[in-house]
Amino acid sequence: QVQLVQSAAELKKPGASVIVSCKAAGYSFTDYYIHWVRQAPGQGPEWMAWINPKTGASNLAQKYRGRVTLSRDTSTSTASLGLYSLTSDDTAVYYCAKEGPGPVAGFLFADWGQGTLVTVSS
Amino acid sequence: IQMTQSPSSLSASVGDGVILTCRASQDIRNAVGWYQKKPGKAPKVLIYAASHLQSGVPSRFSGSGYDRDFTLTISSLQPEDFGTYYCLQDHSYPYTFGQGTELEMK
Numbered sequence: 001q002v003q004l005v006q007s008a009a010e011l012k013k014p015g016a017s018v019i020v021s022c023k024a025a026g027y028s029f030t031d032y033y034i035h036w037v038r039q040a041p042g043q044g045p046e047w048m049a050w051i052n053p054k055t056g057a058s059n060l061a062q063k064y065r066g067r068v069t070l071s072r073d074t075s076t077s078t079a080s081l082g083l084y085s086l087t088s089d090d091t092a093v094y095y096c097a098k099e100g101p102g103p104v105a106g107f108l109f110a111d112w113g114q115g116t117l118v119t120v121s122s
Numbered sequence: 123i124q125m126t127q128s129p130s131s132l133s134a135s136v137g138d139g140v141i142l143t144c145r146a147s148q149d150i151r152n153a154v155g156w157y158q159k160k161p162g163k164a165p166k167v168l169i170y171a172a173s174h175l176q177s178g179v180p181s182r183f184s185g186s187g188y189d190r191d192f193t194l195t196i197s198s199l200q201p202e203d204f205g206t207y208y209c210l211q212d213h214s215y216p217y218t219f220g221q222g223t224e225l226e227m228k
Binding site: 037043045046059063100103106108110112113114 | 152153155157159164165166167170171174175176177208210212215216217218219220221222
């Protein structure tokens with residue numbers, strides 16, 4: 001079955017950087033986009049970006065451009081999110097999510113990683 | 123695109139039927155999904171493209187709506203249905219979630 005296994009929780013100081021990884025198994029990694037979604041404490045989820053594992057093309061929400069990088073390694077079926085110049089506002093659980101498919105055509109986040117808590121604190 | 127959910131919280135009993143709503147700030151056709159979230163767990167998709175039931179999701183969940191107004195209906199609440207529900211629009215970037223409806227046991 002599909003599995004997305006994320007890296008362990010991180011504690012970072014303001015101004016630092018973090019990389020969160022997402023290792024895929026149980027399907028062809030290059031067939032489906034991987035998205036990144038974060039959820040800060042007490043808030044709803046927030047979509048951040050996607051990466052096409054086949055080509056490496058990506059799309060980031062405007063607010064993250066210049067501060068987030070996406071990458072993938074097809075040899076290990078791993079997608080990674082890099083977030084730089086961290087502030088306390090970046091404290092959140094970060095999820096990777098794989099696009100569909102569903103029973104019929106349409107967009108959905110069909111499978112999710114278990115989440116990675118990133119805490120930014122001095 | 124802003125997604126506004128109502129109510130923000132709801133108390134109900136096992137066996138009750140409930141309707142959760144989500145309103146988009148502009149027309150988005152049928153580009154809405156519904157996700158269930160429980161503490162410490164990743165979100166789980168229930169409905170996508172406004173009305174399509176994801177595989178493995180019980181048929182007591184159903185979705186409807188088009189353009190601005192969308193609903194998620196749970197026909198007969200089960201104990202495992204309590205949690206927070208979010209709508210998500212995938213019509214335009216950035217994709218956006220609603221602020222959630224917390225469904226609590228009465």
